[in-house]
Amino acid sequence: MSEPIVFYDLPGNAAKDKAWSPNTWKTRFCLNIKGIPYKTVWVEYPDIAALSKKVGLSPTDTDPSGLPHYTLPAIYDPNTRTAVAESIAIARYLDRTYPSSGPTLIPKETDALHMAFIQAFRDAFMDDAGQLVLPATCAQLNPRSEAYFRRTREEWFKAKLEDFAPAGSEKREQHWKGLEKGLHTVKGWLEADGTEKLHFMGDKVSFADVYAVSYLLWMKLILGPESEEWMNMMRWDGGYWERFMAEFDKWETVDVGTAAEM
Amino acid sequence: MSEPIVFYDLPGNAAKDKAWSPNTWKTRFCLNIKGIPYKTVWVEYPDIAALSKKVGLSPTDTDPSGLPHYTLPAIYDPNTRTAVAESIAIARYLDRTYPSSGPTLIPKETDALHMAFIQAFRDAFMDDAGQLVLPATCAQLNPRSEAYFRRTREEWFKAKLEDFAPAGSEKREQHWKGLEKGLHTVKGWLEADGTEKLHFMGDKVSFADVYAVSYLLWMKLILGPESEEWMNMMRWDGGYWERFMAEFDKWETVDVGTAAEM
Numbered sequence: 130m131s132e133p134i135v136f137y138d139l140p141g142n143a144a145k146d147k148a149w150s151p152n153t154w155k156t157r158f159c160l161n162i163k164g165i166p167y168k169t170v171w172v173e174y175p176d177i178a179a180l181s182k183k184v185g186l187s188p189t190d191t192d193p194s195g196l197p198h199y200t201l202p203a204i205y206d207p208n209t210r211t212a213v214a215e216s217i218a219i220a221r222y223l224d225r226t227y228p229s230s231g232p233t234l235i236p237k238e239t240d241a242l243h244m245a246f247i248q249a250f251r252d253a254f255m256d257d258a259g260q261l262v263l264p265a266t267c268a269q270l271n272p273r274s275e276a277y278f279r280r281t282r283e284e285w286f287k288a289k290l291e292d293f294a295p296a297g298s299e300k301r302e303q304h305w306k307g308l309e310k311g312l313h314t315v316k317g318w319l320e321a322d323g324t325e326k327l328h329f330m331g332d333k334v335s336f337a338d339v340y341a342v343s344y345l346l347w348m349k350l351i352l353g354p355e356s357e358e359w360m361n362m363m364r365w366d367g368g369y370w371e372r373f374m375a376e377f378d379k380w381e382t383v384d385v386g387t388a389a390e391m
Numbered sequence: 392m393s394e395p396i397v398f399y400d401l402p403g404n405a406a407k408d409k410a411w412s413p414n415t416w417k418t419r420f421c422l423n424i425k426g427i428p429y430k431t432v433w434v435e436y437p438d439i440a441a442l443s444k445k446v447g448l449s450p451t452d453t454d455p456s457g458l459p460h461y462t463l464p465a466i467y468d469p470n471t472r473t474a475v476a477e478s479i480a481i482a483r484y485l486d487r488t489y490p491s492s493g494p495t496l497i498p499k500e501t502d503a504l505h506m507a508f509i510q511a512f513r514d515a516f517m518d519d520a521g522q523l524v525l526p527a528t529c530a531q532l533n534p535r536s537e538a539y540f541r542r543t544r545e546e547w548f549k550a551k552l553e554d555f556a557p558a559g560s561e562k563r564e565q566h567w568k569g570l571e572k573g574l575h576t577v578k579g580w581l582e583a584d585g586t587e588k589l590h591f592m593g594d595k596v597s598f599a600d601v602y603a604v605s606y607l608l609w610m611k612l613i614l615g616p617e618s619e620e621w622m623n624m625m626r627w628d629g630g631y632w633e634r635f636m637a638e639f640d641k642w643e644t645v646d647v648g649t650a651a652e653m
Binding site for chain 2: 250
C-alpha cells in the first residue's frame with residue numbers, strides 16, 4: 130500500500146473532532162483496527178450524491194420515492210482505483226485487499242452469521258435508540274446538512290423530529306426501557322454458553338463488535354459522556370457496555386481531514 | 392463412548408416415523424450429523440415434567456403463570472451420567488463431550504453469532520410459520536398430547552387454534568406472503584458477500600443450518616411433501632430452500648425407539 134485510502138465522512142459538532150455518525154464510525158473503526166493509513170474528507174449531506182457519482186460509486190439504496198440513494202461511509206482506494214460504499218462492503222473489501230493488515234473483521238465462514246447478527250442487533254437497538262438521539266443528532270449538524278437531514282428523516286419517519294421522544298416525556302422513558310431490554314437481549318448472546326465474552330467472537334475483534342460499538346459511541350457523543358442518561362446506560366448489565374466500549378478506546382482516533390471540494 | 396445416548400422425543404403421526412417436532416429434530420440432526428449412537432424414547436406432552444424430574448433435568452423456562460416449564464428435546468448420556476435439555480445446550484454438550492465425533496456444530500468463537508442468528512431467524516420465520524402449521528401440528532398428535540398442546544398453545548396465543556390461519560382465508564394468504572418475505576431475508580444473509588452459500592457457515596455444516604432445516608422439515612411433514620402449499624414454498628428464492636434441505640436428507644434417519652415407561 131503506497132497511498133492512503135480516502136475515507137468520506139459526515140462532519141458534525143458533537144464532541145469527537147467532528148466525527149459523530151455511527152455508520153461512518155464503523156468504517157473508521159475498521160481502518161483504525163486494521164492500521165490501514167487513510168485521510169478523511171468531510172462531506173455535507175447534500176453533497177453525497179454528487180461526490181459519489183464523481184468517484185464512481187453506485188447508489189446503496191433507493192429512497193422512499195424510488196430514486197437512487199447514495200450514502201456514506203464510502204472510501205476511494207487510490208492503490209487499486211476502487212471506490213466502495215456501505216460499511217459492511219468496505220469491511221469485506223479491506224479484509225480481501227489487505228489480508229495481512231490487522232485482524233480479519235468478517236471471517237468468510239461467518240459472513241452469513243454476521244448478516245444475521247446485524248439484523249438482530251438492529252432490531253434490538255435501532256427503533257428506541259433512533260427515537261432517543263436522532264433529534265439531537267440533527268441539531269449538531271452544520272446548517273446545510275441539518276436542513277437536509279431534518280427533511281429526509283421527517284419524510285421517512287412521517288413525524289417531526291421534535292415529537293420523537295422529547296426530554297422528560299413518558300414516551301422517552303418508554304424508549305429508554307425498550308433500549309435497556311434490547312441491549313440486555315444482546316448481552317444474553319454473549320453469555321449464552323455460560324462464559325461471559327467481551328467480544329462477539331470471543332477473544333477476537335470482529336465486525337460485529339465494530340457494529341455495536343459504533344452505535345454506542347454515537348449515543349455517547351450525542352447525549353454527552355457526562356449526561357445523566359448516558360451514565361445511567363453505562364450501569365446496565367452490570368456495567369458490561371462500559372467495559373465493552375473501553376476495549377475500543379485505542380481505536381477511537383479521528384483524522385483531522387479536509388473538507389470535500391465540490 | 393460405550394452406551395448410546397437416550398434421546399427424548401415427542402411422538403406424532405406426521406409422515407416421518409413419528410418424528411415431527413422442529414425442536415427435537417434439531418437434536419436428532421445434531422446426533423445424526425455427528426454420528427453419535429442414541430436410542431429414542433417417545434414421551435407424550437403431559438409426561439414431560441415427570442420424566443424430566445426423574446432423570447434430573449432442570450426446567451428450561453417458566454410458563455405464563457410463572458411455574459417451572461420442562462421441555463423437550465432432552466438427552467440423558469449414561470456415559471457421563473449427564474442429563475441436558477434444550478437443543479442449543481445439547482449441541483454445546485455434544486461438541487464439548489465428543490469433540491472427535493463429526494463436525495463442531497457451534498464453533499466456540501461463533502457462539503454469540505449463533506445466538507444472534509437464532510434470534511433473527513426466529514423473528515423472520517416463527518410468527519407466520521406458527522400460524523400456518525400449529526393447528527395441523529396439533530391435529531397429528533396422540534390424544535393425550537393433543538389435549539395438552541391445544542390447551543397450552545391456546546392459552547399462550549390467546550386464540551383458538553382454528554382461528555390461526557384457516558385454509559382458504561385471506562389471513563392465511565397474508566401469512567404465506569409474510570413467510571416468503573422472511574425466508575427471502577434469511578436467503579439474503581447467505582449471498583450478501585456476492586457468493587451464494589449453501590450453508591450458513593459456507594462449506595461447513597453448523598447449528599445454524601440444523602436450526603433452519605428443522606423448522607423447514609417440520610413444515611414439510613405437517614403440510615405434506617406433496618401438498619400444493621409445500622411445493623409452492625420450495626419454488627421460493629429460485630428453489631434455494633429445496634437445495635438446502637436436500638443436503639440434510641442423509642441425516643433424516645429416525646430411530647424406531649420405545650415409549651417412555653411412566
